[in-house]
Amino acid sequence: MKPKVYVTRKLPESILQKLKRVCEVDMWEKEDVPVDRGILLDKVKHVDGLFCMLTDTIDKEVLRSGTHLKVVANLAVGYNNIDVDEATNRGIVVTNTPGVLTETTADLTFALLMATARRIVEASDYLKEGKWKSWSPMQLTGQDIYGATIGIIGMGRIAQALVKRTQGFDMNVLYYNRSRKKDLECDFNMTYTDLETLLRESDYVCILIPYRAEVHHLIGEKELALMKKNAILINTARGGIVDENALYSALKNRRIFGAGLDVFEEEPVPRNHPLLTLSNVVTLPHIGSSSETTRLKMAELVVENINLVLTGKSPLTPVNNP
């Protein structure tokens, strides 16, 4: 008998076929809506594996219901949606999708930085809305990217890929991270600083750390107040790292120049969210890793991780080691 797996979102057919070769698959059939909590709690009772999304909260209740569960495989590099300690205690392997999404997410981070600096979205709307009367000297002036100072919070895989992108723009790189990366400092001429120095000196502040309780609202009123008046905040990590109320005031009062956000404290962002009323913020619906190639690679990695665990082998990209 094949092991059973529940998939919490409709998958592309090619991925589903791969999974079906080795598992009996049951799947939530909707593409744009997360699985209903009650259904998840019921489905998990009967399966050996869970193929889940960052939109699913895999907490103690879910893990306790999964009495046969051997693997929880997340279609994301971040896994703050999963209670990993509880999974470990229950002997359940948790996996994520690092590596395959690194370059794509670094691309999007840099794209968001450029879009915010040069007011690309605002300028495009300006034209489409018929506001463009003439070329004019100080029209839609933004911030320069070349030669500017970028401060990166975190220096993991995606941050390192971002550093490579900054080199073509002759940017000066500062970084703040739990551990210092001396080898990279030589390769890329970047400087290790404390958070306060990074905030004071950077023209661009990019957040690229995983979310944990300790970094909740790491960037709040006090931190935003340290930033330069021309500075731009870019967040492609997790929304909870930034205090959105504080960010809203800083942007509204033009204490900083702008923000580019791919992630939010609450996703999807409520339609009446105050940040959505500001012209100096570029907002994206959490699409950091969203290229066709990369999303398929991520899904294939999830399938491989599930297969490996359910055939008694070690997964490629485990998060824990129960």
Ligand code: GLV
């Ligand atoms: C997306 O946010 C991911 O963690 O992969």
Ligand code: GLV
């Ligand atoms: C994620 O892959 C990171 O280390 O930034």
